Amino acid sequence: MSTPDDIERQEVVTSSGNKGEPQQCQSVASEHDEENLLPVVDDVPLSVWLIAFVGAAERFVWYGATSPLQNYIQHTPSSKIAGVLGLREATATNIVNAMMAGGYLATIPAAVVADTWLGRYRTILISAIIQLCGCAVLFGTSFPRAVQAGAAEGGLATAIMLITVGSGGVRSSVAPFIVEQYTETIPKVKVLKNGEKVITDRELTIQYIYNVYYWMVNIGGLSALITTVLEKYVGYWVAYLVPLCMMVLSVVPLLVWRHTFVRRPPSGSVLPRAGSAMAYGIREGFQMDGAKPQTQQEKHHRQVPWTDTFVDELKSGLLACRVFLLFPIHWLCMNQTFNNLISQAGQMVNSGVPNDTIKSFNPVSSILLTPVISRGLYPFLTRRRIRFGPMARIVVGFLFLTMAMVYTAVLQKLVYSSGPCYDHPLACPESDHGHIPNKISMFLQTPIYVLGAIAEIFCFTTGTEYAYNQAPKSMKSVVQSVWMATAGVGACLAMAFTPITKDPHLVIMYSSLAGAMAVTTVLFWVFFGKHDWVKTVLL
Numbered sequence: 001m002s003t004p005d006d007i008e009r010q011e012v013v014t015s016s017g018n019k020g021e022p023q024q025c026q027s028v029a030s031e032h033d034e035e036n037l038l039p040v041v042d043d044v045p046l047s048v049w050l051i052a053f054v055g056a057a058e059r060f061v062w063y064g065a066t067s068p069l070q071n072y073i074q075h076t077p078s079s080k081i082a083g084v085l086g087l088r089e090a091t092a093t094n095i096v097n098a099m100m101a102g103g104y105l106a107t108i109p110a111a112v113v114a115d116t117w118l119g120r121y122r123t124i125l126i127s128a129i130i131q132l133c134g135c136a137v138l139f140g141t142s143f144p145r146a147v148q149a150g151a152a153e154g155g156l157a158t159a160i161m162l163i164t165v166g167s168g169g170v171r172s173s174v175a176p177f178i179v180e181q182y183t184e185t186i187p188k189v190k191v192l193k194n195g196e197k198v199i200t201d202r203e204l205t206i207q208y209i210y211n212v213y214y215w216m217v218n219i220g221g222l223s224a225l226i227t228t229v230l231e232k233y234v235g236y237w238v239a240y241l242v243p244l245c246m247m248v249l250s251v252v253p254l255l256v257w258r259h260t261f262v263r264r265p266p267s268g269s270v271l272p273r274a275g276s277a278m279a280y281g282i283r284e285g286f287q288m289d290g291a292k293p294q295t296q297q298e299k300h301h302r303q304v305p306w307t308d309t310f311v312d313e314l315k316s317g318l319l320a321c322r323v324f325l326l327f328p329i330h331w332l333c334m335n336q337t338f339n340n341l342i343s344q345a346g347q348m349v350n351s352g353v354p355n356d357t358i359k360s361f362n363p364v365s366s367i368l369l370t371p372v373i374s375r376g377l378y379p380f381l382t383r384r385r386i387r388f389g390p391m392a393r394i395v396v397g398f399l400f401l402t403m404a405m406v407y408t409a410v411l412q413k414l415v416y417s418s419g420p421c422y423d424h425p426l427a428c429p430e431s432d433h434g435h436i437p438n439k440i441s442m443f444l445q446t447p448i449y450v451l452g453a454i455a456e457i458f459c460f461t462t463g464t465e466y467a468y469n470q471a472p473k474s475m476k477s478v479v480q481s482v483w484m485a486t487a488g489v490g491a492c493l494a495m496a497f498t499p500i501t502k503d504p505h506l507v508i509m510y511s512s513l514a515g516a517m518a519v520t521t522v523l524f525w526v527f528f529g530k531h532d533w534v535k536t537v538l539l
Contacts, residue, residue: 028186037189039201039382041208047181047260048209050253054124055174056216057250061131062103062167063363064223064243065138065159067356068231069096070342072142073156080426080435081346081355084142084152084236090498093339097494099160100335104488106168111481112271113169119266120173120180120477125254127169132251134162135244142236171484175464176476178213179206181262204382207465208374214461215370218453221363224356232354267474273306274314274475280304281311288315313472317479320470323391323528324486329520330398330459331490332497333405333513334452337362339494340501340509341408341445347415347425348442361446365453373457389532390466391525397458398521404451405517409510411448415440416504423504 074092075083087095114123140146141155188200223242230239277291284290290299292308337359345355381388416423418438420430425438463483471479500509 028188037197037199039204040190040198042182042184042188042200042202042205044205044209045181045183047257047262048178049212050257051124051174051178051181051261052209052213052216054128054250054253055170055178055213056220057246058128058131058167058170058174058220059217060220060223061135061243061247061250062163063221064227064246065135065163065240066096066099067224067228067359068236068239069099070339071231071356072236074343082232084147085156089343090502093343093501094495094498095160096339097335097491097498099164101488101491101495102160102164103167103171104484104486104491106165107172107481107484107488108478110165110169111172111477114173114477115267115475116271117266119263120177121254121258121261121263123173123477124170124177125251127166127173128247128251128254129166131163131166131170132244132247134159134164134166135240135247137162139237139240139244142240144235144237168484172481173477175210175213175480176468176471177261179209179468180264180476182206182209183262203469206469207378207461210461210465210468211370211374214457214464215367218363218366218370221366222360224363225360228354228357228360231356264473270472270474271478273310277304277306277311277314278318288318310472314475316470317472317475319531320467320479321482323466323531324463324483326520326524326527327459327463327483327486328489328493329516330401330455331487332493333401333490333517334456335487335491335494336408336510336513337449337452340506341448344412344415344506345442345445347437348440348444349437350442353442355442358442358445359449361449362453362456365450366456369450369453370457373454387532390462391528391530391532393458393462395521395525395529397455397462398517398524400451400458401455402514402517402521404448404455405510405514407451408448409507409514411444412506412510414444416507425503427503 070092071081071083073083073085073087073095074089075081076086077084079086110123110127114120118126137155138159141151141159146152146155182205184200184205185202187202190198190200192198223246227239227242230242277288280291280296281288284295288311289295291304291306292311293304293306294308296302296304342356342359345358348355378388415425415438418440420436421428421438425431426434426436430436464480467480467483468476497509500506
């Protein structure tokens with residue numbers, strides 16, 4: 001299996017394909033060097049990977065805890081697919097979507113706290129402890145005796161609240177905190193072992209860091225495979241013991257290496273200043289340049305407590321937020337893997353494999369394909385000096401997600417065309433009280449997860465990278481939280497689809513999602529494709 005340092009590393013750097021590690025820094029790069037030497041990924045400090053582990057461990061916990069939830073909530077203990085609460089599909093889907101929305105929307109207040117008060121390190125640590133408490137509650141109330149005593153519903157509600165708040169806090173700050181550990185800002189000339197001169201590139205290095213982080217996150221995503229198998233063959237309490245143990249491990253690097261991390265102090269009053277600057281920009285006809293000190297002095301004879309640079313950086317952050325406006329449709333489609341596709345798999349022949357296990361094809365595909373794209377496609381384009389900018393990468397990701405939704409609609413039609421229950425799976429007399437599924441293999445879902453993984457490789461890593469690069473240093477967590485909050489909006493949209501997330505209307509729903517994703521792809525390129533020609537990395 002590839003290790004993080006295998007992914008993208010020096011394959012990005014040489015036009016000849018030789019894998020020479022840079023030896024020593026010869027000099028600070030000149031303008032001539034920047035124009036003529038091949039850009040490469042710089043060396044990355046250990047602290048980057050320590051925080052990346054914390055972020056990946058949190059994702060391990062999230063996926064491990066949420067993957068069994070659809071069955072846990074939807075089915076009864078006596079159902080063909082064993083559950084606990086027996087609240088049926090629509091209610092289970094709503095609860096899971098609400099948890100997804102809460103986890104992502106919680107990033108916004110957490111980001112404000114991180115940027116203005118606690119700082120990113122303390123926000124991550126406190127949030128991880130809160131999430132740990134939620135995992136402990138979920139584990140404790142899923143014991144058979146606790147279920148029999150009626151503690152399951154209250155325990156689930158409490159656990160969901162704690163896990164969503166904790167997860168939101170970690171996610172709002174972990175991505176910017178990872179890259180803050182990489183402090184090099186000046187391009188430098190290095191010499192490879194084969195004698196070739198190259199130049200370090202901060203943007204490429206950040207892209208590399210986030211690609212590796214995404215790869216690690218998908219290793220964490222394999223927790224869904226572990227917990228769903230344990231859920232089926234042992235019990236929910238054992239399944240939830242796994243994320244509890246991992247949450248404990250995630251806190252260890254934060255405490256043991258706490259003096260190693262680069263910590264930027266919180267910015268205090270930057271958000272009120274940003275709000276005032278935006279208000280002045282709106283009054284000037286939605287032109288942020290109108291908020292600059294000279295303009296305010298000349299037109300309104302007033303002094304403002306910010307600089308031209310602050311306004312320019314704020315404009316960059318606002319551009320990123322505009323780019324993210326179309327992402328809720330992307331997340332609406334991706335969220336199907338957490339609920340409706342699990343239910344779809346439950347209507348199909350599973351050959352003894354739990355219906356909520358097949359979603360593990362998504363992280364497995366990502367683990368396998370991320371090195372292919374990072375070490376194959378990106379280096380190929382870099383050697384030929386073809387800029388494959390963030391907007392183009394996102395559009396490619398959107399195209400793959402559109403194909404995934406088209407395939408899902410076709411597959412649902414095939415489910416409805418198969419007996420014994422056709423367009424009412426598990427609900428006809430021939431199903432033996434819901435124990436006989438329609439005669440079509442669950443493994444036909446595999447392409448959905450592969451296409452979705454490719455979409456994520458292009459969209460998720462790029463969105464995270466873009467949010468960091470475009471945000472002012474005093475607002476890194478806030479802009480990152482806006483990026484994450486689009487997933488929460490997508491989960492809220494998924495709840496709006498609840499009335500048609502039932503048989504026999506699912507073909508219509510998936511077809512609608514495919515159409516919406518196709519339109520989103522076109523609109524995104526029309527509105528934002530031009531921004532690929534502007535290379536911006538705010539430090």
